[in-house]
Amino acid sequence: MVHQYQLNGCNIVLDTCSGAIHAVDEVAYDVISLYREKSADEIIAHLLEKYSGRPDVNEAELRACLEDVAELERSGKLFTPDTFAPLADAFKERSNGVVKALCLHVAHTCNLNCAYCFASQGKYHGDRAVMSFEVGKRALDYLVEHSGSRTNLEVDFFGGEPLMNWDVVKQLVMYARSIEKDTHKNFRFTLTTNGMLIDDDVIDFSNREMSNVVLSLDGRKEIHDRCRVDYAGNGSWERIVPKFQKLVQARGNKNYYMRGTFTHANPDFLNDIHAMLDLGFTELSMEPVVCAPTDPAALTQEDLPIVLEQYEQLAKEMLERKQAGQPFTFYHYMLDLTGGPCIYKRISGCGSGTEYMAVTPWGDLYPCHQFVGDERFRLGDIWNGVDNTAIQEEFRSCNAYSRPECADCWAKLYCSGGCAANAYHATGSLRGTYAYGCELFRKRMECSIMIQVAEKLGK
Numbered sequence: 521m522v523h524q525y526q527l528n529g530c531n532i533v534l535d536t537c538s539g540a541i542h543a544v545d546e547v548a549y550d551v552i553s554l555y556r557e558k559s560a561d562e563i564i565a566h567l568l569e570k571y572s573g574r575p576d577v578n579e580a581e582l583r584a585c586l587e588d589v590a591e592l593e594r595s596g597k598l599f600t601p602d603t604f605a606p607l608a609d610a611f612k613e614r615s616n617g618v619v620k621a622l623c624l625h626v627a628h629t630c631n632l633n634c635a636y637c638f639a640s641q642g643k644y645h646g647d648r649a650v651m652s653f654e655v656g657k658r659a660l661d662y663l664v665e666h667s668g669s670r671t672n673l674e675v676d677f678f679g680g681e682p683l684m685n686w687d688v689v690k691q692l693v694m695y696a697r698s699i700e701k702d703t704h705k706n707f708r709f710t711l712t713t714n715g716m717l718i719d720d721d722v723i724d725f726s727n728r729e730m731s732n733v734v735l736s737l738d739g740r741k742e743i744h745d746r747c748r749v750d751y752a753g754n755g756s757w758e759r760i761v762p763k764f765q766k767l768v769q770a771r772g773n774k775n776y777y778m779r780g781t782f783t784h785a786n787p788d789f790l791n792d793i794h795a796m797l798d799l800g801f802t803e804l805s806m807e808p809v810v811c812a813p814t815d816p817a818a819l820t821q822e823d824l825p826i827v828l829e830q831y832e833q834l835a836k837e838m839l840e841r842k843q844a845g846q847p848f849t850f851y852h853y854m855l856d857l858t859g860g861p862c863i864y865k866r867i868s869g870c871g872s873g874t875e876y877m878a879v880t881p882w883g884d885l886y887p888c889h890q891f892v893g894d895e896r897f898r899l900g901d902i903w904n905g906v907d908n909t910a911i912q913e914e915f916r917s918c919n920a921y922s923r924p925e926c927a928d929c930w931a932k933l934y935c936s937g938g939c940a941a942n943a944y945h946a947t948g949s950l951r952g953t954y955a956y957g958c959e960l961f962r963k964r965m966e967c968s969i970m971i972q973v974a975e976k977l978g979k
């Protein structure tokens with residue numbers, strides 16, 4: 521399967537199954553696009569006519585180009601057949617119950633009342649609750665017990681708002697550190713916060729212990745304050761931005777992400793990226809809102825061309841800023857084309873429900889935070905393990921080859937079949953696809969590949 525596109529002056533040919541990416545001139549680009557449909561003589565006749573004003577495009581050059589394309593095909597770098605489908609089931613069998621990451625819902629409560637909250641203001645459609653140290657400790661033990669020979673384990677502190685249960689977060693980190701040596705494990709912690717309760721203690725502890733912090737900020741003040749309000753309806757921007765700046769400044773080289781959400785109110789989200797840059801943040805992420813199509817925040821079909829254009833513009837600006845010595849990172853454009861994920865990972869995706877699970881404040885296990893609160897997806901608990909093996913099996917077999925719509929999608933080995941939660945919420949089925957999200961995903965892939973091609977070409 522081959523995908524061709526032109527962006528920012530680059531002619532890019534992507535061979536899905538080999539992963540090869542070719543940056544070619546426009547004549548070779550045309551040759552490749554016609555290669556499977558027409559005979560050599562037809563291609564030559566067609567292109568001699570198209571490029572009739574170009575003396576360098578002659579029959580000898582075109583035949584040489586056709587031979588180059590044939591050589592790429594012979595060497596498995598173009599029109600590579602898809603041989604991974606049969607492997608998808610075999611890989612599924614190999615995912616043998618090892619758990620490598622947990623998302624701890626330490627607080628099902630929140631001090632904000634965001635209009636687009638996917639978690640019903642942190643409560644996940646249930647009662648307010650916080651996780652006790654005992655439950656959190658048992659969750660960490662469960663992770664260690666089920667991690668097999670894996671050394672590095674990931675733990676996300678999530679909510680609601682996890683800083684509303686900060687003492688327990690700290691106790692759990694200290695407990696995990698205390699068992700690292702004896703269990704031969706390394707814990708990597710991530711904290712996701714709305715920032716309201718950040719103080720010096722949070723900054724010091726997080727910057728020492730958290731491998732990553734995810735800071736929720738939607739960009740422009742008026743955009744942020746439109747949705748991210750407290751229970752009195754007041755925007756939170758002015759209260760959180762100075763705290764985020766202080767935390768990031770003190771963080772040195774450790775990872776962080778400013779994580780924004782864009783909605784129908786700001787499909788022009790590049791302006792929010794600019795706002796974050798102006799505030800001194802350089803590690804950025806903007807996610808399309810996930811909500812019911814009837815929600816006023818939902819992105820519409822009219823928003824789609826705007827969003828797609830914003831992604832392209834963002835990629836161009838990233839290149840320009842890097843050349844000007846002011847680089848910044850956009851989470852969705854971080855694509856490792858050389859030492860990237862192994863084919864197992866590229867087929868099987870994020871591992872939700874198998875390698876990765878969410879834990880509620882009372883110790884129930886769910887495939888990921890997006891399913892918490894929906895009893896049908898409860899997998900089990902941290903004392904007795906997974907007992908809903910039917911649901912786990914469904915998640916285990918969710919991959920790039922289990923969804924009919926993905927069969928012809930050039931991006932399938934980058935997307936691994938997409939997000940199960942988005943698919944479920946959009947279609948009612950884990951095996952569905954969220955078409956709108958797919959359009960955005962493919963555009964992001966085109967942009968991130970273009971960035972790397974342009975850098976290689978010195979553009």
Ligand code: SF4
Binds near residue numbers: 630632636680
């Ligand atoms: S801060 Fe997060 S959990 Fe709290 S209301 Fe906003 S989106 Fe929901």
Ligand code: SF4
Binds near residue numbers: 923929930931953
């Ligand atoms: S982008 Fe959509 S269609 Fe393509 S592989 Fe991902 S989920 Fe499937």
